[in-house]
Amino acid sequence: MDEKRTLAEIKSAKLEAKDAERVAMQTFRDKSALLEVYTKASIKLYKQLVQMKAKQHQVNSAKIIERDLNVLEANTDDLAQRVFNAVPSPYRRRKDFLWNQLIRAYAWEGPFKKAIDLYHEMVDFGVKPTNYTYPVVLKACAALRDTETGVKIHGDLERLGLGADVFVCTALVDFYVKCGCLGQAWEVFDGMPHRDIVAWNAMIAGCAAHGLFGDVLGLVLEMQEEGVSPNSSTLVTILPVIGEANEVTLGKAVHGLCLRKGVYGDVVVGTALLDMYGRCGLLNYARRIFDGMSLKNEVTWSAMVGACITCDSMEDGLQLFRQMRAENSGDSPSPVALAAVIRGFAKLIDVEAAKQLHGYTLKLGSILDLMVGNTLLSLYAKCGIINDALRFFEEMNFKDSVSYSALISGCVQNGMAEEALKLFRKMWLFGVEPESATIMGLFPACSYLAALRPGRCAHGFSIRRGFTEDVSVSNALVDMYAKCGKIDVARIVFNKMHKRDVVSWNAMIIGYGIHGLGLEAISLFQNMLVVGQKPDDVTFISLLSACSHAGLIAEGMQWFHSMGKQFSIKPRIDHYLCIVDLLSRGGSLEDAYKIIREMPLEPDIRIWNALLSACRIYKKVELVEEISNKIQSLGPEGTGNLVLLSNIYSTAGRWDDAADVRVMQKGLGFKKIPGSSWIEVDRVIHAFLGGDQSHPESARIHAKLLELQAEMKKMGYSAEANFVYQDVEEEEKELILLYHSEKLAVAFGLLNIHGKSPILVTKNLRVCGDCHTALKIITIITERRITLRDTVRFHHFYNGKCSCGDFW
DNA sequence: TTAGGGTTAG
Structure with missing residues (x-):
């Protein structure tokens, strides 16, 4: 584009605008329209000039022109308003087009509020709006999500019988779509006697925005049947929707349609096509389109880089990014492409490379984009360096709900659920609006902590915001209630869901599993098959572990065998783990060992661990030596298991062997995870480590436990010293057991939760055998219900019994 | 037309 010519054009447009103004002022006639056209034309030309300067990297001149532009834009409103104001009242009353013209000027690019205010003024003034007025006002309502005015206009139209106009109806559809009221949009759309391409597109865009793949497809077919061509x-x-739904065949058909319609050369269409192929995982197709495009813009390049990353082709992505940089050396790199590359490094867990890239772009002088910052934040969290993520978060100048969401879920993934809850509160305090993704990160934090109260609050909040309409949010909700001990509420939420996916069913089956309700889990699984929901690999893990916790050995074996035969799901190592766990905890150690020997996969440490734990419970020391050899042949991977091995030697009194194992363990740099338990009292979560004396109420807690111990002894309890794996005096063993984290938390609960309220304690490891026995007796002494949730299930203690029937 | 945060199991 020629700069001089543009400037000349602006000049003449300005002059003409001035003329128009003069003429308009004199005649009060339809010159106002002319005036608007001229002013808009010069604004458009100015905008082109700014872009030109920006492209040439003349930042300063671009800024100066931009300032002029702002003045001009501000004047447009003034100008139009001045003309309008000059019109005498009686004339104004008769001429609706004057109002329409001004409303249209405001509704075009804002300020939308003025358009709506003017419309109200017009009605109050006694001027009747026309079919020309409504679409324009509705556009402003859509822009501001002003449902009140929009809905009122809709009502007026129905009363006046003006609702048949294509433009008006299309504007109504568009208004409802933009306000998220899809139902109303459908209603208007279905009632239209004729629909033009714009109406179809509005409705399609609405369905696309809600991810309704089936509806989008149906509409596209229907419009063609009615003779309207896309x-x-x-x-x-529709292309992004097809990509999201992974509908490759359909995507290819649309590709063909693009070729037939001759829109293939369009940059926007081409970019959408390559993006669709990228999402479907067909990188070659995407690349072929990219290479064939004669005109590419920044979006095209960024989309291509993103496609490479999505398709795990890091090398190609990086190469394209470099090429992009080389071709636009003066510009800052496109934040979208940069974020895509960082995402690629996150996939590879290559923090160093991502940091380098980040530093490099900073050096280039690009302002740190919020999106890029958020990508980096999530990179740190995903790579497990959560402290770096927290530090980076503090350093960020701008934070939005995505930043908070990324950090909240990052904390949960790194076992810092309490920090996640704190962040959510902080977010609230700073007035940052949580979104559905924030809630999806928050629910797992509540699940982890068994923190029902914040979970319930977040549930209420989600209902008010309509988040629970989202299947994934409801899935997380089901999981939260189940893990907070409210399995019946979980089921109610599950039943109320109007749409369920495989994750919903899995979450509910898992819920039954951790509550030891194996039969319910199986029954739900059968229900799932009846309604035609296909199970996946996770479903079987959930089902098998539910059988395992409930001691349903025959049922578990039956489903394990059918998963390959009936459902064509190849058992993974995790499925074998469930089945080995099921058999060995049920006492069939030989059968479990047989499965391990015959399985087509190499058994890993967890498999041996399951068998080894059972060896301890059933005191099968003869198998231990054999397993121990297998474990040692695994090399460094076997380290974690040495804890158990040394424990078994300790139990058998073979202290020297136990010590040898521990020395080996130390050499391999293994750290035992300390057992910790926590309990919520008055909205505060109190956490305890084994033998912990750091709690302010420590003295009272210890005294309470000693008091309980004395009573327990009267009832025939003796500490099961073989759960202590250190070679120490019996008396000391007793104390080590007495101050186990779960007992500390229970004692704290008894001291601080008054009346007969039940006590809920959560533990980060599996419950210890001695604690299990002790808690049963404590429920008799205190006449309290105590629930202990460990990593695999709930134990409800009451009246000397446990819901797990001592099978755990 | 591209783009950051997200649910279940182990």
Whole structure:
């Protein structure tokens, strides 16, 4: 574009605008329209000039022109308003087009509020709006999500019988779509006697925004049946939906349609096409389109880099990014492409490379984009360096709900659920609006902590915001209630869901499993098959572990055998783990060992661990030596298991062997995870480590436990010293057991939760055998219900019994 | 037309 010519054009447009103004002022006639056209034209030309300067990297001149532009834009409103104000009242009353013209000027690019205010003023003034007025006002309502005015207009239209106009109806559809009221949009759309391409596109865009793949497809077919052919705008709307739904065949069909319609050369269509192929995992197709495009813009390049990353082709992505940089050396790199590359490094867990890239772009002088910052934040969290993520978060100048969401879920993934809850509160305090993804990160934090109260609050909040409409949010909700001990509430939420996916069913089956309700889990699984929901690999892990916790050995074996035969799901190592666990905890150690020997996969440490734990419970020391050899042949991977091995030697009184194992363990740099338990009292979560004396109420807690111990002894309890694996005096063993983290938390609960309220304690490891026995007796002494949730299930203690029937 | 945060199991 020629700069001089542009400047000349602006000049003449300005002059003409001035003329128009003069003429308009004199005649009060429809010159106002002319005036608007001229002013808009010069604004458009100015905008082109700014872009030109920016492209040439003349930042300062671009800024100066931009300032002029702002003045001009501000004046447009003034200008139009001045003309309007000059019109005498009686004339104004008669001429609706004057109002329409001004409303249209405001509704075009804002300020939208003025358009709506003017519309109200017009009605109050006694001027009747026309079919020309409504679409324009509705556009402003849509922009501001002003449902009140929009809905009122809709009502007026129905009363006046003006609702048949294509433009008005299309504007109504668009208004409802933009306000998220899809139902109302459908209603208007279905009632239209004629629909043009714009109406179809509006409705399609609405369904696309809600991810309704089936509806989008149906509409596209229907419009063609009615003789309306999709245009490039339609195609560009449906392509991302097709990509999201992974519908390759359909995508290829649309590709063909693009070729037939000759819109293939369009940059926007081309970009949407390559993006679709990228999402479907067909990188070669995407690349072929990219290479064939004669005109590419920044979006095209960024989309291509993103496609490479999505398809795990890091090398190609990086190469394209470098090429992009080389071709636009003066510009800052596109934040979208940069974020894509960082995402690629996150996938590879290559923090160093990502940091280098980050530093490099900072050096280039690009302002740190919020999106890029958020990508980095999530990179740190995903790579497990959560402290770096927290530090980076503090250093960020701008934070939005995505930043908070990324950090909240990052904390949970790194076992810092309490920090996640704190962050959520902080976010609330700073007035940052949580989104559905934030809640999806928050629920797992509540699940982890068994923190029902914040979970319930977040549930209420989600209902008010309509988040629970989202299947994934409801899935997380089901999981939260189940893990907080409210299995019946979980089921109610599950039943109320109007749409369920495989994750919903899995979450519910898992819920039954951790509550030891194996039969319910099986029954739900059968229900799932009846309604036609296909199970996946996770379903079987959930089902098998549910059988395992409930001691349903025959049922578990039956489903294990059918998963390959009936459902064509190849058992993974995790499935074998469940089945070995099921058999060995049920006492069939030989059968379990047989499965291990015959399985087509190499048994890993967890498999041996399951068998080894059972060896301890059933005191089968003869198998231990054999397993121990197998474990040692695993090399460094076997380290974690040495804890158990040394424990078994200790139990058998073979202290020297136990010590040898521990020395070996130390050499391999293994750290035992300390057992910790926590309990919520008055909205505060109190955490305890084994033998912990750091709690302010420590003295009272210890005294309470000693008091309980004395009573327990009267009832025939003796500490099961073989759960202590250190070679120490019996008396000391007793104390080590007495101050186990779960007992500390229970004692704290008894001291601080008054009346007969039940006590809920959560533990980060599996419950210790001695604690299990002790808690049963404590429920008799205190007449309290105590629930202990460990890593695999709930134990409900009451009246000397446990819901697990001592099978755990 | 591209883009950051997200649910179940182990």
